[in-house]
Amino acid sequence: MSRPTKISRRKLLGTAAGATAALPLLHETVPHRVAHDQFARAAGTDGHAGHSAGGTATAHPKGTQRRTIGSVDPRVNGFDPAEIVRDFDRGTVTQEGGRTVRTFEIVAEDREIEVAPGVKFAAWTYNGRVPGPTLRATEGDLLRVKFVNGSGHPHTMHFHGIHAPRHDGIPEVAPGDIAPGKSFTYEFEARPFGLHLYHCHTSPLAEHISKGLYGTFVIDPKQGRPEADELVMMMNGFDTNFDAENEIYAVNTVAFAYHDRPIQVKRDELVRIYLVNITEFDPLNSFHIHGNFFDYFPTGTKLEPRDFTDTVIQGQGERGICELRFPFTGKVMFHAHVSEFADLGWMGFFEVVD
Amino acid sequence: MEAGTATAPRARRTAPPWLAGLLPLLILGAAIAVFVAFDAPGLGERNGVPVEELVVERTVLHPGEIELVVRNDGPDPVAVRQAIVNDAFVGFSQSDPQIDRLRGGKVTIDYPWIEGQAYAIALVTSTGGTVDAAVDVAAETPANDVGFFGLMALIGLYVGVIPVAIGMLWLPWIRRIDPRYVQFLLALTLGLLAFLGIDAALEGTEIAATGAQAFGGAALVFLGAGAAYLALVGVDGWLRGRRTREESEGAGPWRLSFLVALGIGLHNLGEGLAIGSAYAIGSLALGTALVVGFALHNTTEGLAIVAPVARAGEAAGPARLGRLIGLGALAGLPAVLGAFVGALAYNPSLAAFMFGLGAGAIAQVIVQIAPGVRDKAGRLLHPLAVGGLLTGLVLMYTTGLLVSV
Numbered sequence: 001m002s003r004p005t006k007i008s009r010r011k012l013l014g015t016a017a018g019a020t021a022a023l024p025l026l027h028e029t030v031p032h033r034v035a036h037d038q039f040a041r042a043a044g045t046d047g048h049a050g051h052s053a054g055g056t057a058t059a060h061p062k063g064t065q066r067r068t069i070g071s072v073d074p075r076v077n078g079f080d081p082a083e084i085v086r087d088f089d090r091g092t093v094t095q096e097g098g099r100t101v102r103t104f105e106i107v108a109e110d111r112e113i114e115v116a117p118g119v120k121f122a123a124w125t126y127n128g129r130v131p132g133p134t135l136r137a138t139e140g141d142l143l144r145v146k147f148v149n150g151s152g153h154p155h156t157m158h159f160h161g162i163h164a165p166r167h168d169g170i171p172e173v174a175p176g177d178i179a180p181g182k183s184f185t186y187e188f189e190a191r192p193f194g195l196h197l198y199h200c201h202t203s204p205l206a207e208h209i210s211k212g213l214y215g216t217f218v219i220d221p222k223q224g225r226p227e228a229d230e231l232v233m234m235m236n237g238f239d240t241n242f243d244a245e246n247e248i249y250a251v252n253t254v255a256f257a258y259h260d261r262p263i264q265v266k267r268d269e270l271v272r273i274y275l276v277n278i279t280e281f282d283p284l285n286s287f288h289i290h291g292n293f294f295d296y297f298p299t300g301t302k303l304e305p306r307d308f309t310d311t312v313i314q315g316q317g318e319r320g321i322c323e324l325r326f327p328f329t330g331k332v333m334f335h336a337h338v339s340e341f342a343d344l345g346w347m348g349f350f351e352v353v354d
Numbered sequence: 355m356e357a358g359t360a361t362a363p364r365a366r367r368t369a370p371p372w373l374a375g376l377l378p379l380l381i382l383g384a385a386i387a388v389f390v391a392f393d394a395p396g397l398g399e400r401n402g403v404p405v406e407e408l409v410v411e412r413t414v415l416h417p418g419e420i421e422l423v424v425r426n427d428g429p430d431p432v433a434v435r436q437a438i439v440n441d442a443f444v445g446f447s448q449s450d451p452q453i454d455r456l457r458g459g460k461v462t463i464d465y466p467w468i469e470g471q472a473y474a475i476a477l478v479t480s481t482g483g484t485v486d487a488a489v490d491v492a493a494e495t496p497a498n499d500v501g502f503f504g505l506m507a508l509i510g511l512y513v514g515v516i517p518v519a520i521g522m523l524w525l526p527w528i529r530r531i532d533p534r535y536v537q538f539l540l541a542l543t544l545g546l547l548a549f550l551g552i553d554a555a556l557e558g559t560e561i562a563a564t565g566a567q568a569f570g571g572a573a574l575v576f577l578g579a580g581a582a583y584l585a586l587v588g589v590d591g592w593l594r595g596r597r598t599r600e601e602s603e604g605a606g607p608w609r610l611s612f613l614v615a616l617g618i619g620l621h622n623l624g625e626g627l628a629i630g631s632a633y634a635i636g637s638l639a640l641g642t643a644l645v646v647g648f649a650l651h652n653t654t655e656g657l658a659i660v661a662p663v664a665r666a667g668e669a670a671g672p673a674r675l676g677r678l679i680g681l682g683a684l685a686g687l688p689a690v691l692g693a694f695v696g697a698l699a700y701n702p703s704l705a706a707f708m709f710g711l712g713a714g715a716i717a718q719v720i721v722q723i724a725p726g727v728r729d730k731a732g733r734l735l736h737p738l739a740v741g742g743l744l745t746g747l748v749l750m751y752t753t754g755l756l757v758s759v
Contacts, residue, residue, distance in 0.1 A: 068436050068443045116443075118435030121482050240482025247438070247478060255443070343442030 068345070070117030072254050077114050079129035081250075081257035085231050088218070089133040091143070100141045102190075106132065108151040108200075108213065115238045115248050116255040116345060123212035124151055124200070130253045131234040131278065132215030135198070137190040139222050148183040155208065158201035159217060160317075163188035170201045177202050193221040195274050195300035195319045197234075210239055210246075210280035212253075216319075218274055221303065228272040228323065229265055235277045235285045235314070235336065235346065246281050248345050249336065255345025258334075262349035267329050271350075273322040274300075277314035285346075286313045287322070288337040294324035311337050326352040404430035406479050408453065409566045410487040412700050414495045420463040420475065422487055426453045427566040434485070436478040439465050456568055467492045496633065498698060506693040509629055513652060514622045514689025519682040521656015528657075528664035534738065536664045541727045541739040543614070543658040544720055545746020550621050550655075551716035553754070555579065557628070558709025565702025574703055578710020579717065582620055586613060586718040608677070610662035610722055615685040617719035618655045621712035622685060624705070626692025631700040633693075650753045652686075654746075659685055662723060 074080030091102035106126050113130060115121045126132025137143055147157045147169075154177035158169035167186045171177045178184050200213035216232050236253060237246030248255045265271050273294075277285045288311040295305035296312055300321040312320060326332060335347035389395070407428030414421040420439070426432050431454045437446040449460040467473060473489040496502050528539055558575035570577065593609050659681055692708070729736045735743075 067445065069445060070435075115482075116436055116478070118433070118480055119478050119482050120480055238482070240478065241484045247476070247482065247484060340441040344438065345443065 067256050067259065068116050071260060072114045072117050072257070077254070078111070079113075079253075081252040081254050082261055082263075084129065084131070084134075084252045085233065085258075085263060086229075087134060087232070088136045088230070090136050096142065100138065102137050102141050102143050104133075104135055104143070104145045105148065106145060106157060107148045108155045110151045110153070113212070113253070115240065115250070115253060119240060119248070121212075121238050121240055124153065124155070124208065125212050126157075126215055130212035130214075131236065132198070132213070134216040134218060134232045134274075136218040136220070138220045138224075139191055139193040141190040143186075143188055143190055145186045146183060147178060147186060149178045149180050152180055153202075154179050155200045155202050155213060157186055157198055159186065159188065159198045160196040161188065161217070161219070162191050168201075169198075171203060190219045192301055193219045195219075195276065195297075195321050197276050197278065197317065197319060199278065206244075206280050209278065210237070214278045216274055216276050218300075225272065225303075226270060228270040230272045230274065231263065232274045233276070233287075235275070235279055235287070237279045237282065237285075237341070237346075239281060244281055246279070246344070249279070249285075249341040250345045251348060256347060258348025262331060262351035264351045264353060265326060267352050267354050268325050268327065271324055271326070273324075274319070275312070275314070275322055276319040277316060279316065279341075282338075282341075284313055284315055284338065285341065286311060286337045288335060289322075289324070290333040291328065292324055292326060292332065294322040297321040297323070313337075326350065328352060329354055404481065406430060406432045406481060406483045406485075407567075408432045408434075408477065408479075408485040409564075409702075410485070411458070411565060411702055413487060413489055415467060415489065415492055416494060418464060418466055420465050420467060420473070420489065422461045422463070422475065422477070423458065424453065424461060424477075424485070425458045425566045426455050427568045429455060431455065432485075433480040434459075434461055434477045435480050437461065437463050438476040438478060438484075439463060439473055441474075456566070469493055496697070502697070503694070506630055506633070506697055507690050509633070510626055510687070510690025510693045513629065514626060515682060515686030517650070517652035518618070518622075518656040518659070518686040519679075521653040521658075522660050522678055522682055524657050525660040525663065525678070528661065531664075536661070537727055537729070538738050538742040538745075539657070539661045539664065540723060541742025542746040542749070543661045543742075544723055544727060544739075545743040545748075546654050546658050546750050547614075547617070547716050547720050547723070547746075548743070549747050549750035549754075550618070551713050551720065553750075554621055554624055554709045554713040554716065558624070558706045558713065561702050561709065562706035565706060569703040571703075572706070574706040575710035575713065578707040578712075579714030580710075582617075582711040582714030583718045584714075586616065586715055589613070589616070590718075590722065607663045610726075611659050611681055612684070613722050614662060614719050615659045615681040617712075617715035618658065618685040619688040620708075620715040622652070622655075623688035623692040624709040624712040626689035626694075627696035627700075627705050627708055628692075629689075630693035630696025630698075631705070633697055650756060654749055654753065655685060656682070662726065 074082070089104065091104045094101045094103070107128075109125050109128050111123055111125050111128055112120050113123045113125070115123075123130050135143075135145070145157060145159075147155075149155050154171075156169035156171065156176075156178055159167075165173050166175070167188045169186060175184050196217040196219065198215055198217045200208040202208045214234070214236075216234055218232075233251040234253075235249075235251050237250070238248045238253075239245060240247045250257065273287075275287055279285045290310075293308055293310045296307040296309055297303075297305050298307075298318075298320040300319070305323070312322070314320065329352045332350040332352055333347070334350065335342040338346075405428045407426065409425050409427045410422050411425050412423035414423070424434075431452050433452045434448055437444050445464040447462050450457070453459040461477060463475070465473075467489070469492055471492050473492060475487040475489070477485040477487070479485065496505075528536060555575060558578070559572045562570075562572045562574055565571065590609070590613060593612070660678075696705070724734060727739045727742075728734050729738070733739075
């Protein structure tokens, strides 16, 4: 009974409970002509003009702007989606016998974050942010990722890639779960090149992932990729009321973050988006760009694009690289083409400038 | 004075009686003050996460706007931070950024709702919890203007006053029929009342479940029932006392009729409340079927009022028109009042209590009428009475079908 209000949104219509259903004796529906006429009048041209954004599709004076109220202060939250989007951690680089070694230190930390204005979420984080740092290496590098569990719960770091079972970060194979206060260094070669991810693999898996323990893992091909303005977008969601369904969707955690503060890009400059779907509870997520098309490299493991499109669908854990140039200046929208996710926070803008 | 002088020597040493009675209260107050001042010594920090319980008491729809009247039903303050309608974040404003325990608040959502559609609303709190509300069929909530009051009064007249008055027109007939049939009619009245009582109690309990449980929930129905029962016993006792002093023996049946009318009136208060609130949320069809149904349903209530008089025959005294109108108004007019309250200030907890009042009043009336059904041998459930009871229940059930479409 600690949370009596956790009835899910989607089950709601089925139960049809609440105050409105309190009157079975008199329950009958009819067309409400009188009310409708009044309604049409109120929605007409007179009055309410101040609220109308002008020329909206509906006849209604208000409510056409669907979004959250207020804003999230990045200083309070400890991380800023506006910075995360271009933040790559290449580790501490050393050479060992002519080979590049990259050392990372990742600390798991329990931390309350704000996923929508005013809405707090008891997250589990890597390095205090959700998503965790974007780790980046070049194919063939030796990676040493020291994982320190500063959380109150056991966790692991499981990387996608080709590596030995001991360094896979799963509870079933030694070293298994890393207990609170303990640490372990995962060591493996960066391969294959492409766009990957890492996440906690402790059971229950959905809980450990959905609470925020994930991040993007980029392995560049040896010859590199063309120079570009590179962006990281992790499509995620948050089950704030523990009903195994997401209440809030976003890219890089904060609902509508790029809707309220667009991502600035330069006209005609190559933009490369590392797009990763880490959404839990929903099998699919998608990415759609307005007024433009992009080359799509699924998993980034080939250098030739597979597709030229404006919409891609990704399953859980799926990812791919989008490359595009913006031919016009101005605000360009991007969002999940799962409209529900878009309306619940996964919607943003590029601000294309000269 | 003897006692005074006898206790005088002791009075100097012991406190006066009123102080002795006050002492435990004073100590309790001091203990609470100390407990609060030291912040609940020994109990430590509060255990667990805050419990958020917000109840949506009323949903009001205006063009482009959905207004939720909410109440904090839990032990901790609740802060609404975002609002979701049909899986989309929406703009909203609220009366208070934080709603404290038992306090009410208002959340006004900007939403281009469309008539006839259903909406699932979720208020997202600061902890990420969701408070759910549903609009089953969207329709504009009527404005509280003169026309609206006129309409509510008309509904109240249609479903309350007129049917009851028509039912009372059976009086001349039942005064002439064989007394045995009158007994049957009284039993039938008992059946009618039993049905209404059960109906009121069940409906009250159902409504209570939708309201703030901190106010008592279903207990409010029983509290209301108990209060009404006791109040009617009191009124009855007062009337009896007055009658024995001032009036003849024959006043008894009218007293009984008065109590039946009062009980039915309290029941109709709840019925009017249900109608008014259903109208307010747009889920009421003011069609002829409903009005006709209520007319048939409530006409039997009129019969119940005059039946006690018939039993007494001529001894009951003259059936003055004013007296009859008064009884009819007592039984029927509360429906008008209920409709006003239901449409303007619907509150599930209040409604549950009012339904409880109706149920309790009816229970008391049943107790009052029951002796009149006894046959010469003193049996209550003789065949004729059982037949009447069952007929009453069936009558109410079948006419009830007409209004529960």
